[in-house]
Amino acid sequence: MADFIKHPVVGLPDRKPDPVIPADQLHFSDEEKKQIQTWISRYPTADGAVMRALWLAQEKFGFLPPEVVQLVADELNIPYANAYGVATFYTQYFKEKKGKYVLDVCTCFSCQLCGGFDMLHYLEEKLNVHKGETTEDGIFTVQEAECLGACGSAPMLQITNGTYVHNLTEEKIDALIDALREDRMPAFTSVTLPQDEDELGGNRRSDVEHTEAYQAGPVSETTR
Amino acid sequence: MSKAGDWRNYKRVLLPPVKDLHKLDVYEAHEGYSALREILTTDKWDPTSVTDEVKKSGLKGRGGAGFPTGLKWSFMPPIDPDVPRFLCCNGDESEPGTFKDRQLLEYNPHSVFEGMLIASYAMGIKTGFLYIRGEFADWITHMEAELEKAYDKGYVGKNIMGSDFSCDIVIHKGAGAYICGEESSLMNSLEGKRAYPRIKPPFPAQKGVWGYPTTINNVETLACAPLIIRNGGEWYAGIGAQSHPGPVLYGISGHVNRPGVYEYPTGMLISDLIYEVAGGMRGGKKLKALVPGGSSTPVLRADMIDGVTMDADSLREAGSMMGTSGMLIMDEDTDMVSFLRRITHFYHHESCGQCTPCREGTGWLENIVTRIDEGEGNLRDLDLLMDLCSQMEGRTVCALADAAAWPVRYTIDRFRDEFEAKCKPSLVPSGADLVMA
Numbered sequence A: 001m002a003d004f005i006k007h008p009v010v011g012l013p014d015r016k017p018d019p020v021i022p023a024d025q026l027h028f029s030d031e032e033k034k035q036i037q038t039w040i041s042r043y044p045t046a047d048g049a050v051m052r053a054l055w056l057a058q059e060k061f062g063f064l065p066p067e068v069v070q071l072v073a074d075e076l077n078i079p080y081a082n083a084y085g086v087a088t089f090y091t092q093y094f095k096e097k098k099g100k101y102v103l104d105v106c107t108c109f110s111c112q113l114c115g116g117f118d119m120l121h122y123l124e125e126k127l128n129v130h131k132g133e134t135t136e137d138g139i140f141t142v143q144e145a146e147c148l149g150a151c152g153s154a155p156m157l158q159i160t161n162g163t164y165v166h167n168l169t170e171e172k173i174d175a176l177i178d179a180l181r182e183d184r185m186p187a188f189t190s191v192t193l194p195q196d197e198d199e200l201g202g203n204r205r206s207d208v209e210h211t212e213a214y215q216a217g218p219v220s221e222t223t224r
Numbered sequence B: 001m002s003k004a005g006d007w008r009n010y011k012r013v014l015l016p017p018v019k020d021l022h023k024l025d026v027y028e029a030h031e032g033y034s035a036l037r038e039i040l041t042t043d044k045w046d047p048t049s050v051t052d053e054v055k056k057s058g059l060k061g062r063g064g065a066g067f068p069t070g071l072k073w074s075f076m077p078p079i080d081p082d083v084p085r086f087l088c089c090n091g092d093e094s095e096p097g098t099f100k101d102r103q104l105l106e107y108n109p110h111s112v113f114e115g116m117l118i119a120s121y122a123m124g125i126k127t128g129f130l131y132i133r134g135e136f137a138d139w140i141t142h143m144e145a146e147l148e149k150a151y152d153k154g155y156v157g158k159n160i161m162g163s164d165f166s167c168d169i170v171i172h173k174g175a176g177a178y179i180c181g182e183e184s185s186l187m188n189s190l191e192g193k194r195a196y197p198r199i200k201p202p203f204p205a206q207k208g209v210w211g212y213p214t215t216i217n218n219v220e221t222l223a224c225a226p227l228i229i230r231n232g233g234e235w236y237a238g239i240g241a242q243s244h245p246g247p248v249l250y251g252i253s254g255h256v257n258r259p260g261v262y263e264y265p266t267g268m269l270i271s272d273l274i275y276e277v278a279g280g281m282r283g284g285k286k287l288k289a290l291v292p293g294g295s296s297t298p299v300l301r302a303d304m305i306d307g308v309t310m311d312a313d314s315l316r317e318a319g320s321m322m323g324t325s326g327m328l329i330m331d332e333d334t335d336m337v338s339f340l341r342r343i344t345h346f347y348h349h350e351s352c353g354q355c356t357p358c359r360e361g362t363g364w365l366e367n368i369v370t371r372i373d374e375g376e377g378n379l380r381d382l383d384l385l386m387d388l389c390s391q392m393e394g395r396t397v398c399a400l401a402d403a404a405a406w407p408v409r410y411t412i413d414r415f416r417d418e419f420e421a422k423c424k425p426s427l428v429p430s431g432a433d434l435v436m437a
């Protein structure tokens, strides 16, 4: 056999890595199984529910190592390859373990021009990580995100695929990090429409406590 | 001239100033679900007349391509009771600069459901999928809660309002991929596959999700349907620009004093939107450029917007497109090379990798623009970029490759001096120099 086949120059991925999730934890509860069945019933074929099932699995196990993808595939009775293909297509599914809180800072388009990179760099420096890395204590992962659909309230970030934080400033980031260290998640914030501010005095929803207006973004120090 | 008439006294209809409109009882108290009721309980309407009314309204899709909605609905094949058919409501909203659908979903969710039901009635559809991008997790929870209330009230589900029309709505949560907004990619995503766009034809109306006839419309497009039925197609056609009528949600971001989502008629003067609606330029700076409808639409220089209005015709004449009406406003200090660099990064990141010109091309666009931005580029790189764009445009399965090429082509074309200034000076004398010597 040619030498380079026995000793490849690049590291090949381990096709059967040791499971990270202990076998006794690797299962869905009856309730979760029922939930998955409800999702399946809404689509012509079980495959339709794979994205929801992967979401559920990620929320339960934190990320999607092969054994978790296999669990999802088994539950839906679809080939592992299909579930794996889906799990690896989308950016929000985590293929490796991340920090307890993943901070996705948008630096795209509008955010780039309104201080998005400044916020990203501030976070990187504050937490002493580069984008894509996790802090040593395993609490924070900082990532650069593509447009998150909140361009008017730039710069902004999203916490672990969930809550949006709008109109970021350094002070806001300081407060956010302090809060998250104590496991206090910021509440959902509704961004009010400028026309509502004129005609309804701002907040149109009586069922949300926290609102913010769209604000002119800061001047960007850097755009890369 | 503005085509939006007396826009200062415009009364909002998509997001009317009603407190708690997102709640079902408030929506009902403000004529909510009355259009659906009229369709289902009076003899005036059958599926064809609903589609005709939408055609009469002149409504054009708000998802980016601006395709006439009524016409799209009429592409569905004749109803065959044995063949299922589907509606997809596109709430993937990932085009950079676009953030209007999110506001509509939050503040007027039932208008989206009602629009989906009206469209389903018009096309004989029994299942509608509402595809929302995964990042909008909070809004998905919100929509699911409201959908359950609509089910409980009998507005969605079996025998709606006692009629023989039944229709389910399923909310599908995405997981982060811009490409899922492309209609055929969205269909693959729904089916639980990797979200690769499909080759067209066959078009969705012939072969859509799970191979069955399917129609796809944007969230804002469908939210217009109840308004059209309630007030008539003629009323709708009378709002804003004649050739591209209706209310529209402008998402204004960037260097303005008052960014945000605004509802006004189509055909607003761009200058009115910047200086009157959005409170003018931040810090009193001068306008340099703007992108009228999301990152894919060609950038316009400040001197190109005189008298230009926000509708397909006027923007085409000016050299751009309406897109999603997500407007990015840039002031005089903006570095257009860095700006383009970030856009090329976006498309490189989001290419699904199916077609070689797109997968490789988006990467090279990013590499070369980055090289120029870092001061390492040569003048001939600008020609190389243009050549690359020509190699990508119109040669791929979906329009992402075009959407990636246009910003490069037009930003360089319209701000060439800035790109040249960042390139290394040419060592070889140009042809002109040789002739002069």
Ligand SMILES: Cc1cc2nc3c(=O)[nH]c(=O)nc-3n(C[C@H](O)[C@H](O)[C@H](O)COP(=O)(O)O)c2cc1C
Binding pocket: B060, B061, B062, B063, B064, B065, B066, B067, B069, B072, B090, B091, B092, B093, B094, B095, B178, B179, B180, B181, B182, B183, B184, B216, B217, B218, B219, B221, B222, B398, B399, B400, B403
């Ligand atoms: C790369 C790409 C991304 C797209 N993203 C979106 C999107 O996020 N939302 C949307 O409504 N349409 C998007 N579209 C347009 C859709 O393909 C489709 O034209 C639209 O949803 C049709 O709805 P409409 O006729 O109501 O506009 C995208 C198209 C392309 C090529």
Ligand code: SF4
Binding pocket: B179, B196, B197, B350, B351, B352, B353, B354, B355, B356, B358, B359, B396, B397, B398, B399, B400, B401
């Ligand atoms: S053009 Fe790009 S995004 Fe579209 S199918 Fe081809 S590779 Fe995928």
Ligand code: FES
Binding pocket: A106, A107, A108, A109, A110, A111, A112, A146, A147, A148, A149, A150, A151, A154, A156, B096, B097, B098
């Ligand atoms: S550009 Fe940052 S949210 Fe759209």
